[in-house]
Amino acid sequence: MVFELKNVVPWGRNLAEYRAMFGLTDEDLQKQIAGFGDGPASFNAELTRQGGHVVSFDPLYLFDREQIRQRIMETKDIVELQTRGNQSNFVWKNIRDVDHLMQIRLDAMTCFLDDFDVDNSRYIPHEMPEKIHCADRTFDLGLSSHFLMLYPELGLEFHIRSIVEMLRICHEIRIFPLLNLNAVTSEMFLPVMEYFSKDYQVEVRKVNYEFQKNGNEVLVIQPKI
Numbered sequence: 001m002v003f004e005l006k007n008v009v010p011w012g013r014n015l016a017e018y019r020a021m022f023g024l025t026d027e028d029l030q031k032q033i034a035g036f037g038d039g040p041a042s043f044n045a046e047l048t049r050q051g052g053h054v055v056s057f058d059p060l061y062l063f064d065r066e067q068i069r070q071r072i073m074e075t076k077d078i079v080e081l082q083t084r085g086n087q088s089n090f091v092w093k094n095i096r097d098v099d100h101l102m103q104i105r106l107d108a109m110t111c112f113l114d115d116f117d118v119d120n121s122r123y124i125p126h127e128m129p130e131k132i133h134c135a136d137r138t139f140d141l142g143l144s145s146h147f148l149m150l151y152p153e154l155g156l157e158f159h160i161r162s163i164v165e166m167l168r169i170c171h172e173i174r175i176f177p178l179l180n181l182n183a184v185t186s187e188m189f190l191p192v193m194e195y196f197s198k199d200y201q202v203e204v205r206k207v208n209y210e211f212q213k214n215g216n217e218v219l220v221i222q223p224k225i
């Protein structure tokens with residue numbers, strides 16, 4: 001299927017949010033990290049600036065900075081309107097209100113755009129679940145924020161193939177959140193747990209991050225000890 005920019009809602013989180021969502025320790029941040037569906041998040045830009053090693057994969061990177069910037073501008077008002085209409089689905093604590101949310105997201109996406117302009121070798125166009133041109137276990141840690149689980153309509157086969165490929169190139173992977181867009185447990189959560197429990201150590205960890213109500217758990221999949 002052709003990946004079209006008009007179908008993407010680019011929306012990016014920052015390093016502090018990635019740290020909290022995935023329960024990343026200082027030691028984790030020194031690992032070789034792959035971010036799947038990182039889109040316009042500033043995680044890669046910020047961690048690279050701090051000496052970290054991140055490669056991000058997303059079909060969005062097929063497009064240039066100006067095309068992505070325009071798409072962000074086209075969609076931000078729609079996202080803002082939808083968030084204002086669904087405020088009860090979110091926990092307004094660290095993020096105080098919708099204005100604060102918009103500021104945080106736009107700051108993160110501006111940081112991404114500036115970094116993407118300077119060095120896009122850390123941003124690889126790739127659409128899950130396709131095979132990635134990387135050797136087995138290239139990365140220590142693979143992260144998926146707000147893509148897998150969030151869209152259960154992509155189906156179980158899509159989720160399994162995507163995770164199998166993530167586990168091929170990463171030693172360990174983490175997926176956040178475990179909810180769908182309606183802030184209830186993703187229909188993909190149990191079948192994915194069941195499928196990977198056969199060969200891997202699969203664990204749900206509580207994390208110190210909750211913006212979507214009840215979205216405070218991360219799924220960790222790694223080789224059995």
Ligand SMILES: C[S@@+](CC[C@H](N)C(=O)[O-])C[C@H]1O[C@@H](n2cnc3c(N)ncnc32)[C@H](O)[C@@H]1O
Pocket residue numbers: 008009010011012013014036037038039040041057058059060126127128129144145146147
């Ligand atoms: C809601 S955004 C999340 C961005 C970022 N991970 C974050 O949490 O800030 C979802 C991302 O998934 C990407 N995406 C859509 N289809 C994809 C696919 N088949 N494979 C990988 N990423 C995909 C989109 O381009 C978008 O950047």
